[in-house]
Amino acid sequence: MTKFAKAHPDMDFRLMVKKAYDYAMADVPAIKTRDIDSSRISYFSDHFTRQLKAASMVQDYLGLNPKDSRRIEWGGATGGQCIQAGWETVASGRSDVCLVAGFETMSRVETWKGNEFIALASDTNFDYPVGGFYTGYYALMVQRHIYKFLRKTRFAGIKDEKMAQEMATREAMRIMAMVSVKNHMNATANPYSQYPNKLTVDDVLKSEMISYPINRQSICTMSDGAAVLLLASEDVAFKYTDKPVLIKGVGCGTDTMRLADRPHGEVPRFPWEKKSDYENLDYPGVHSFRAGRAAALEAYKHAGIKDPKKELSFVELHDAYASSEIQTYEDIGLCKYGEGYDFVESGQPFLKEIDYKLDLKNKGIIPVNPSGGLIACGHPVGATGIMQGVFAFWELQNSIKKHFGNSTLQIKDAKRGLIHSHAGTGSSVTVSILEAVKHD
Amino acid sequence: MIKKFGKFKDVMKEIKKNGAALYEDPSGTEDLVISSPYQINYIHSYAEDSKFFIELTKGKLFGSKCRKCGYKYGTPRSHCMECGSETDWMELPLKGKVHSWTTCYFGSEEFLKETPFNLVLVEFDGVNTPFLSRLVGAKTEDIYIGMDVKAEFKKTPRYLVSDVYFVPVK
Numbered sequence: 379m380t381k382f383a384k385a386h387p388d389m390d391f392r393l394m395v396k397k398a399y400d401y402a403m404a405d406v407p408a409i410k411t412r413d414i415d416s417s418r419i420s421y422f423s424d425h426f427t428r429q430l431k432a433a434s435m436v437q438d439y440l441g442l443n444p445k446d447s448r449r450i451e452w453g454g455a456t457g458g459q460c461i462q463a464g465w466e467t468v469a470s471g472r473s474d475v476c477l478v479a480g481f482e483t484m485s486r487v488e489t490w491k492g493n494e495f496i497a498l499a500s501d502t503n504f505d506y507p508v509g510g511f512y513t514g515y516y517a518l519m520v521q522r523h524i525y526k527f528l529r530k531t532r533f534a535g536i537k538d539e540k541m542a543q544e545m546a547t548r549e550a551m552r553i554m555a556m557v558s559v560k561n562h563m564n565a566t567a568n569p570y571s572q573y574p575n576k577l578t579v580d581d582v583l584k585s586e587m588i589s590y591p592i593n594r595q596s597i598c599t600m601s602d603g604a605a606v607l608l609l610a611s612e613d614v615a616f617k618y619t620d621k622p623v624l625i626k627g628v629g630c631g632t633d634t635m636r637l638a639d640r641p642h643g644e645v646p647r648f649p650w651e652k653k654s655d656y657e658n659l660d661y662p663g664v665h666s667f668r669a670g671r672a673a674a675l676e677a678y679k680h681a682g683i684k685d686p687k688k689e690l691s692f693v694e695l696h697d698a699y700a701s702s703e704i705q706t707y708e709d710i711g712l713c714k715y716g717e718g719y720d721f722v723e724s725g726q727p728f729l730k731e732i733d734y735k736l737d738l739k740n741k742g743i744i745p746v747n748p749s750g751g752l753i754a755c756g757h758p759v760g761a762t763g764i765m766q767g768v769f770a771f772w773e774l775q776n777s778i779k780k781h782f783g784n785s786t787l788q789i790k791d792a793k794r795g796l797i798h799s800h801a802g803t804g805s806s807v808t809v810s811i812l813e814a815v816k817h818d
Numbered sequence: 819m820i821k822k823f824g825k826f827k828d829v830m831k832e833i834k835k836n837g838a839a840l841y842e843d844p845s846g847t848e849d850l851v852i853s854s855p856y857q858i859n860y861i862h863s864y865a866e867d868s869k870f871f872i873e874l875t876k877g878k879l880f881g882s883k884c885r886k887c888g889y890k891y892g893t894p895r896s897h898c899m900e901c902g903s904e905t906d907w908m909e910l911p912l913k914g915k916v917h918s919w920t921t922c923y924f925g926s927e928e929f930l931k932e933t934p935f936n937l938v939l940v941e942f943d944g945v946n947t948p949f950l951s952r953l954v955g956a957k958t959e960d961i962y963i964g965m966d967v968k969a970e971f972k973k974t975p976r977y978l979v980s981d982v983y984f985v986p987v988k
């Protein structure tokens with residue numbers, strides 16, 4: 379993978395992917411380009427590249443012609459979907475070895491133009507012209523989440539409705555800031571990250587307000603970057619390496635493009651949840667991501683996971699916003715709906731060995747975004763989900779030290795990791811479960 | 819003579835002015851960076867959504883109602899997402915409540931000059947889904963979920979969904 383950066387004017391998308399590809403190939407010397415049967419290549423936006431068939435140009439540049447290839451696009455979940463497309467290619471028997479590669483070159487337009495391109499991934503009849511801005515959409519969603527799950531719990535006793543909502547929002551902002559502190563701090567040990575930083579909750583809260591209540595330090599940025607994975611069938615994997623990682627389960631979910639259309643029904647429950655847990659919870663509305671729940675349900679079933687908190691060693695999830703990280707904890711069953719804020723404060727998603735200068739009682743139960751996540755690593759859309767895959771691969775290979783030059787983020791005896799890629803206000807989500815095969 | 823810069827910010831300024839610049843990147847290599855504008859005028863038909871936009875110009879707000887299952891859409895869909903049947907147009911009340919809201923201090927380039935602005939999802943009594951709009955005439959500190967709001971319409975229509983916006987009910 380390349381380091382994610384604000385801009386890479388010295389490399390175009392082909393060279394970025396080539397660098398990531400050469401790094402991966404050098405890491406598995408037994409595998410040669412001739413052994414690769416196919417490729418699945420992802421980037422999100424033709425607006426950013428302004429070069430149609432850019433995936434064909436990557437295929438060409440890597441010298442993979444005339445093999446099977448295609449482009450994968452799925453909004454923010456482009457990278458996660460590309461991994462699953464590669465998995466399908468191998469699992470179906472069509473290929474023994476499939477290259478999964480992704481990139482994005484967002485620096486080619488200025489930030490607010492880039493936001494416009496991203497907002498075109500909302501209904502252009504009914505949503506975009508109102509003020510198309512993704513941070514605004516996620517702010518609408520978290521405001522409702524705060525109302526449902528903090529206003530009605532911690533501030534249930536406050537009679538003045540407006541005051542109760544203000545108090546709940548301030549409380550949520552403090553807790554979202556804790557997530558931002560965690561992810562920026564984790565990234566300080568990740569040399570591939572774009573924005574490693576030692577921040578305090580106050581630093582985050584003082585950062586510029588972008589779309590109330592989401593501020594600058596709680597949002598990922600635009601980036602340039604590329605990442606690749608090599609997928610091989612179980613039959614041939616051991617021919618090339620004695621330390622492969624198994625893709626144990628995949629899941630994918632969807633929801634309406636327009637926020638306004640999200641229905642108000644029942645929660646699709648995990649086996650460990652009871653109907654009585656969610657009496658009167660209009661679901662998903664705009665407060666939760668039904669696509670994330672559907673993706674997790676499928677992936678856990680496929681991987682045979684019955685207790686994710688126990689069976690997973692870490693989670694890399696799509697924290698485009700600190701708010702959506704909290705919402706996602708609930709979708710993927712790290713806690714129940716409504717418990718996301720408590721989950722952060724308990725310390726469970728924080729790494730045990732890192733001092734965040736926060737009072738956390740129960741650190742390291744299930745580390746979330748040990749890499750630093752999108753907030754601190756950056757978000758070159760087509761590469762992001764694959765970056766999560768590369769990070770999880772290194773964690774499960776126990777090779778973080780080799781690739782990062784330090785072992786701060788190496789989770790001891792990491793057995794299983796979950797990667798989660800998310801698009802378009804939650805309109806599409808992938809969850810994949812990776813498992814360690816052999817340890818040193 | 820093309821100018822060379824060590825900072826990319828300066829490169830961006832220069833290409834806006836003169837169309838091209840050299841960037842000396844940290845590795846010492848020269849990258850040639852040019853400005854490359856792009857403009858398109860799309861021919862966009864609202865097609866099956868057209869009535870909604872036509873009615874806005876008459877000061878009316880329309881959702882839709884499923885012919886078969888009765889599901890009521892605060893933002894119209896011509897086919898029902900619940901059962902797949904066709905929907906009928908349904909006039910919405912001009913008064914509703916804030917279902918969720920935010921104030922945007924930044925935005926996409928197209929809307930940057932309008933910031934700060936408020937986005938609201940408006941819910942209508944007896945209607946299953948809300949409607950996304952702007953809330954005009956209220957500051958961040960005035961807005962709350964459940965607040966009563968009413969629709970107003972732009973005097974000169976632009977034939978966009980933003981021809982309708984909401985204001986607080988005084």
Ligand SMILES: [Zn+2]
Pocket residue numbers: 884885886887888889898899900901902903
């Ligand atoms: Zn219906």
